[in-house]
Amino acid sequence: MPLYKNGSFVQDQWTTIPEGEAMSPAGHVIVPLTWWQAERQAFDDSHVPIGVRIDPGIAIDDFIADLSRFALIALVIPKFQDGRAYSTARLLRERHGFKGELRAVGEVLIDQIQPMLRCGFDAFEITDPVTQAALETGRVPGVTHFYQPGVNEAPKAGARPWLRQAGR
Amino acid sequence: MYRYDEFDAAFVADRLNQFSDQVQRRLSGELTEEQFRIHRLMNGVYLQLHAYMLRIAIPYGTLSPRQLRKLAHIARRYDKGFGHFTTRQNIQFNWPALKDIPEILGELASVEMHAIQTSGNCIRNVTADHFAGAAADEIEDPRPYAEILRQWSSIHPEFTYLPRKFKLALSGSPHDRAAIQVHDIGYQLVKNDKGETGFAVYVGGGLGRTPMVGHKIRDFLPTKDLLAYTQAIVRVYNLEGRRDNKYKARIKILVHEKGFEAMRAAVEAEFEADKSELLALPQSEVERISAYFAPPALPERAAQSQALETRRASDHAFAAFVDVNVSKHRQAGYGLLTISLKPIGGIPGDATAEQMELVAELAEKFGHDEIRVSHEQNLVLPHVALDDLPAVYDALAAQGLATANAGLISDIISCPGMDYCSLATARSIPVAQRISERFADGPRAKDIGGMKIKISGCINACGHHHVGHIGILGLERKGVETYQLTLGGSGDESCTLGDITGPGFSYEDVVDAIETVVDTYIGLRSTPDEDFLSAYRRVGMAPFKKALYERDSGSEI
Ligand code: HEM
Ligand code: SF4
Numbered sequence: 110m111p112l113y114k115n116g117s118f119v120q121d122q123w124t125t126i127p128e129g130e131a132m133s134p135a136g137h138v139i140v141p142l143t144w145w146q147a148e149r150q151a152f153d154d155s156h157v158p159i160g161v162r163i164d165p166g167i168a169i170d171d172f173i174a175d176l177s178r179f180a181l182i183a184l185v186i187p188k189f190q191d192g193r194a195y196s197t198a199r200l201l202r203e204r205h206g207f208k209g210e211l212r213a214v215g216e217v218l219i220d221q222i223q224p225m226l227r228c229g230f231d232a233f234e235i236t237d238p239v240t241q242a243a244l245e246t247g248r249v250p251g252v253t254h255f256y257q258p259g260v261n262e263a264p265k266a267g268a269r270p271w272l273r274q275a276g277r
Numbered sequence: 278m279y280r281y282d283e284f285d286a287a288f289v290a291d292r293l294n295q296f297s298d299q300v301q302r303r304l305s306g307e308l309t310e311e312q313f314r315i316h317r318l319m320n321g322v323y324l325q326l327h328a329y330m331l332r333i334a335i336p337y338g339t340l341s342p343r344q345l346r347k348l349a350h351i352a353r354r355y356d357k358g359f360g361h362f363t364t365r366q367n368i369q370f371n372w373p374a375l376k377d378i379p380e381i382l383g384e385l386a387s388v389e390m391h392a393i394q395t396s397g398n399c400i401r402n403v404t405a406d407h408f409a410g411a412a413a414d415e416i417e418d419p420r421p422y423a424e425i426l427r428q429w430s431s432i433h434p435e436f437t438y439l440p441r442k443f444k445l446a447l448s449g450s451p452h453d454r455a456a457i458q459v460h461d462i463g464y465q466l467v468k469n470d471k472g473e474t475g476f477a478v479y480v481g482g483g484l485g486r487t488p489m490v491g492h493k494i495r496d497f498l499p500t501k502d503l504l505a506y507t508q509a510i511v512r513v514y515n516l517e518g519r520r521d522n523k524y525k526a527r528i529k530i531l532v533h534e535k536g537f538e539a540m541r542a543a544v545e546a547e548f549e550a551d552k553s554e555l556l557a558l559p560q561s562e563v564e565r566i567s568a569y570f571a572p573p574a575l576p577e578r579a580a581q582s583q584a585l586e587t588r589r590a591s592d593h594a595f596a597a598f599v600d601v602n603v604s605k606h607r608q609a610g611y612g613l614l615t616i617s618l619k620p621i622g623g624i625p626g627d628a629t630a631e632q633m634e635l636v637a638e639l640a641e642k643f644g645h646d647e648i649r650v651s652h653e654q655n656l657v658l659p660h661v662a663l664d665d666l667p668a669v670y671d672a673l674a675a676q677g678l679a680t681a682n683a684g685l686i687s688d689i690i691s692c693p694g695m696d697y698c699s700l701a702t703a704r705s706i707p708v709a710q711r712i713s714e715r716f717a718d719g720p721r722a723k724d725i726g727g728m729k730i731k732i733s734g735c736i737n738a739c740g741h742h743h744v745g746h747i748g749i750l751g752l753e754r755k756g757v758e759t760y761q762l763t764l765g766g767s768g769d770e771s772c773t774l775g776d777i778t779g780p781g782f783s784y785e786d787v788v789d790a791i792e793t794v795v796d797t798y799i800g801l802r803s804t805p806d807e808d809f810l811s812a813y814r815r816v817g818m819a820p821f822k823k824a825l826y827e828r829d830s831g832s833e834i
Binding site: 168189190191192193195196197199203204218220223224225227228239243250251252253254255256257258259269270271272274 | 284287288291292295298299307308312315316398428429430431432433434435436437438439440504512515516520550551553555556559562
């Protein structure tokens with residue numbers, strides 16, 4: 110799966126383990142949350158970097174206590190109109206200080222990249238060919254003036270403390 | 278009124294470029310119609326029965342003459358010479374060509390207007406009391422807060438793909454003219470016992486197919502927490518609202534299914550957990566934005582106007598106009614003038630380009646450059662000297678805008694229904710026209726008194742029929758239109774949903790049925806001052822049911 114990160118397509122260091130597939134706990138795998146929960150003892154002993162896949166509808170409280178164990182969290186976007194992951198991403202970054210990779214997987218389209226970046230995603234698995242082609246030209250459509258603080262955005266000097274401006 | 282600064286102007290220009298690019302990508306086939314749909318909706322472009330429709334935001338219903346002139350220009354140049362004011366302080370053009378839309382949006386941007394988020398599953402145009410800043414009973418002008426909410430919610434990265442649309446409304450007066458309790462969030466400005474200003478907050482109201490009155494989730498929210506608290510509500514909704522069924526996706530259903538107490542607990546917990554303070558409103562910022570809304574310097578005038586009284590004594594039509602369409606202003610010698618867009622037999626909410634230009638001119642000459650659009654589909658000049666009313670009246674009358682029916686039975690809210698809307702199950706505009714002709718704006722209408730009739734052409738309830746004193750819902754049964762009546766609804770601070778009378782009425786009979794309801798009310802009111810809603814609340818449904826169904830006009834459904 111093409112992986113878009115920090116402005117370009119990069120080699121994916123991670124292997125995604127599909128639901129129900131057996132494997133021994135190794136490093137750099139992304140497993141479903143339930144799978145990890147069932148096998149956590151094995152992972153605890155191995156100390157390898159681990160990624161979890163979070164389906165929408167899973168509450169943050171269900172895994173927040175284990176956050177420090179994850180080097181990567183993949184949030185599933187089943188349809189591009191499903192906006193739940195945007196809130197989850199912000200909460201993970203802003204409230205829970207998650208520093209690992211926050212990856213959007215599922216139906217990730219070109220016009221969603223900018224709002225996702227602003228909510229704290231930093232990696233995108235791209236399946237849509239049009240989106241892939243557009244990103245390859247280095248073009249992320251969006252706006253440059255924002256009326257809300259975004260993740261990792263410095264305030265713009267001025268009266269309204271929540272204003273932000275992209276430095277593009 | 279609010280003026281864009283450099284940042285605001287750049288924002289709208291940005292957004293226009295973004296949308297023009299999306300239109301281009303749609304035209305080149307890069308975006309599928311399904312992928313494009315969401316973008317066009319978020320920029321106010323709907324697909325209707327006959328053509329595209331463009332819905333333009335009039336945030337909190339405030340317009341300058343320059344802006345209204347621009348709308349007139351758009352009506353003339355890109356449409357068929359008129360526009361349609363809606364119940365959500367928007368204006369709709371029903372006939373623009375898709376290729377013209379970026380150009381229209383460019384014209385709008387030149388007068389600090391846009392169509393952003395007038396549609397789509399996002400936070401919609403923020404509405405407010407149309408008498409804001411002028412009403413005698415106002416605690417504080419709600420519009421600065423509405424403007425702050427408008428800015429914060431524009432292209433919000435987290436809240437652009439909500440389960441469903443999300444509507445905010447604000448009122449600054451104890452008498453609620455903005456129907457805040459039937460919005461997803463309603464904010465009522467209040468004072469606490471320390472004399473500080475804050476908001477009573479309502480959540481989970483809405484109409485549509487499952488009408489609900491909002492729950493009061495906060496008695497007092499300090500104004501500085503406006504954005505943070507709103508963020509908490511919308512975030513809980515974004516995470517937990519249903520996405521499996523679009524008819525169950527509004528926040529009202531979440532509140533209902535989760536239970537109000539659980540909802541309150543979740544919102545309060547989310548609000549408490551957010552320690553960032555990034556969204557705390559600095560008092561200096563509230564003051565800076567409020568300054569834009571400072572009331573015009575109105576010269577002192579005598580409370581009684583000689584010019585008005587002289588004319589009134591000799592001209593019945595003028596007297597009726599003043600009695601009905603002028604509301605109490607907080608400053609002596611001035612009035613709030615409602616310009617009815619409900620001419621007898623006309624289409625509720627329609628205005629021609631010429632009419633818009635006239636109102637713009639009157640606002641400049643006599644109205645301190647301010648115009649309001651009400652959710653009741655009328656226009657308002659909020660600051661008119663009583664001395665000037667004769668001149669204003671004459672000018673309005675010349676353009677067919679002097680109908681003396683504000684708040685009366687022929688001041689009907691109606692959705693477009695079958696005439697424009699692809700979802701309609703029945704006609705609604707022609708029903709409004711027939712009722713309007715039946716009762717008109719003469720002595721009979723005045724005798725009937727305050728009466729809000731609201732009509733929707735299907736269960737989506739765009740015409741707010743549930744909160745009409747008399748509500749009319751057009752349905753279709755076996756290929757035939759049938760109209761269900763509800764009585765006793767109200768969208769003000771005493772918000773209630775109307776009760777269904779019983780079986781519906783045919784297109785032919787529905788006006789007679791309304792007349793039966795009205796005559797029954799006249800017969801049973803305790804005094805001529807007891808309005809329909811009070812009388813209904815006193816006596817209940819029984820007498821109306823009896824009158825309606827113990828004669829032959831009701832057809833079974
Ligand atoms: C002609 C095209 C229109 C279409 C296709 C349309 C469609 C809809 C739909 C599907 C809903 C229900 C949404 C829901 O409950 O989740 C709705 C609600 C609503 N519409 Fe429209 N509408 C149209 C025109 C209008 C117009 C002209 C007005 C104003 C006069 C209007 C005002 C409203 C309002 C106020 C509601 C809200 C009720 C609520 O959400 O609580 N709509 N519309
Ligand atoms: S109530 Fe129904 S018919 Fe009327 S505008 Fe809304 S969707 Fe259309």
